[in-house]
Amino acid sequence: MWDFSLCFDVMLQPIEGLGVAKVVDSMHLNFKKGDLVWGGTKWEEYSIVNDPQLLFKIQDTDVPLSYYTGILGMPGLTAYVGFYDICAPKKGEYVFVSAAAGAVGQLVGQFAKLSGCYVVGSAGTKEKVDLLKSKFGFDEAFNYKEEQDLDAALKRYFPDGIDIYFENVGGKMLEAVLSNMRLNGRISACGMISQYNLEQGDGVHNLSQIIAKDVNEAIGR
Ligand SMILES: NC(=O)c1ccc[n+]([C@@H]2O[C@H](COP(=O)([O-])OP(=O)(O)OC[C@H]3O[C@@H](n4cnc5c(N)ncnc54)[C@H](OP(=O)(O)O)[C@@H]3O)[C@@H](O)[C@H]2O)c1
Structure with a gap:
């Protein structure tokens, strides 16, 4: 027997998210x-925030406030710490970013170019692939949904292997990447979006590559 009152109660909750706001009372x-x-x-006109640690004061207002939902907000901090602190990129290194057209991935790709790296991204549509190359400055990009063999795709773009993998998706992509990591490579484990809604997550069969290649896998913060 369905409890419809409970269903409506759940459905009527505002969506949780990150936003920009002006304090009306504190x-x-x-x-x-x-x-x-x-x-x-939340996605609502007025929010009551009980945990002050969830809020960061905006000091600089000489940029559009919308930047605080992107480059100056959570995606920017995630990309910055995950790439610079965890991956410690060096000029000339080979970088691969999955979910590269997402909020975090597109920033990581741009940071990689600023660091003098060669960067390739994967995304799920032709439009996103085009955008990565034409707007975000990725050296190359490919549509992972059109690839029969992800290992072969990575070998095509990284014949000499991958120094840095910025991990956003997990699963089969992670498995293919592990086989293509270079010695002393780094993986920033930011997210594994392909796994979140599975009842049973994919198995990754070549984890021993982490030891063989002396890969340093760090958990994203
Ligand atoms: N560690 C942290 O503190 C932290 C903070 C923020 C985000 N994250 C994680 O970082 C990752 C990226 O976040 P974001 O904010 O950039 O995400 P986003 O902007 O929402 O982009 C997510 C993209 O992931 C791709 N995707 C969705 N399902 C997929 C699947 N089954 N396999 C492969 N790709 C899939 C889709 O792009 P395509 O169309 O290209 O497939 C989607 O647009 C997520 O895993 C998220 O959980 C971690």
């Missing part, structure tokens, strides 16, 4: 009326 010393903040608001 009982916390760090925030006062009129402050601009970014962080854990």
Whole structure:
């Protein structure tokens, strides 16, 4: 027997997300009326935020406030820490980014180019692949949905192997990447979006490559 009142209750909750907001009232010393903040608001006109750690005060307003949902917000921090701190890129290294057209991946690709690396991204549509190359400056990009053999695809773009893998998807892509890592490669384990909704996650069969190639796999923060 369905409890419809419960279903509607769940359905009517505002979507959780990150946003930019102006404080209209505050009982916390760090925030006062009129402050601009970014962080854990919901998709609603007014939010009550009980945990002050979810909010970051916006100091610089000489850029569009929307930047605080992207490059100056959570995706930017994730890409910055995951790429620079965890991967420690060096000029000339070979970088692969999965879900490269996503909020985080497109920034990682641009950071890689700024660092003088060769960068290839994978994405799921032709439009995204075109965008990666024409707008975000990736050296190459491919549609993983059109590849019969991900290992062969990576060998095509990285004949000498991969130094840095920025991991956003997990599963079969991770398995193919592990076979193509170079000695002393680094993997920033940012996310594994292909696995989140599976009842049973994919097995990755070549994890021993992490030891054989002396790969340093760090968990994203
Ligand atoms: N560690 C952290 O603190 C942290 C913070 C933020 C995000 N993350 C993780 O980082 C990853 C990217 O986040 P984001 O904000 O950039 O995501 P996003 O902008 O929402 O982009 C996600 C993209 O992933 C791709 N995707 C979805 N399902 C997939 C599947 N089954 N296999 C392969 N690709 C799939 C889709 O692109 P295509 O059409 O190209 O397939 C989708 O547009 C996610 O795994 C997320 O959970 C981690």
